[in-house]
Amino acid sequence: MVYIIRKADQTIKTFQTRDDDTFLDPGEVIEPSPLSFSEYAERLVLSLDGRSGETVIVPAEVKELTVHVSCPGEQSVDLLINGTPETVSLTKGIGSIILSADAPGLFIIKPADQTKYCPAGQATLYIEVQ
Secondary structure, X not given: OEEEEEOOOOOEEEEEOOOOOOXXXXXXXXXXEOOOHHHHXXXXXXXXXXXXXXXXXXXOOOOEEEEEEEOOOOXXXXXXXXXXXXXXXXXXXXXXXXXXXXXXXXXXXXXXXXXXXXXXXXXXXXXXXX
């Protein structure tokens, strides 16, 4: 079982395997989910070259980046790429995003609907082009 901590605005702050010894900020609530930790974490996974949940550094010589999106059971998922919404079409829960890496910079990719998906762990990907 996993426990979801929601902020006062109902967005997901984090999730964890225990509900005891948890201190909530004002307005936050904790709710149980019947899913295991890994099942919950794998509801949305963003990855680049098999790496997720971390900052991935790539050289600017790589002109194109393919971000893999896994969202089992969904036909599409809305993501924010540097704050700009983008809908990713999925086939059997799998899709991809192609990003141009022709200039140095940072891509921050996370779920648009943060009441459904936690904007942390494998559901958020930072890509730094150097």
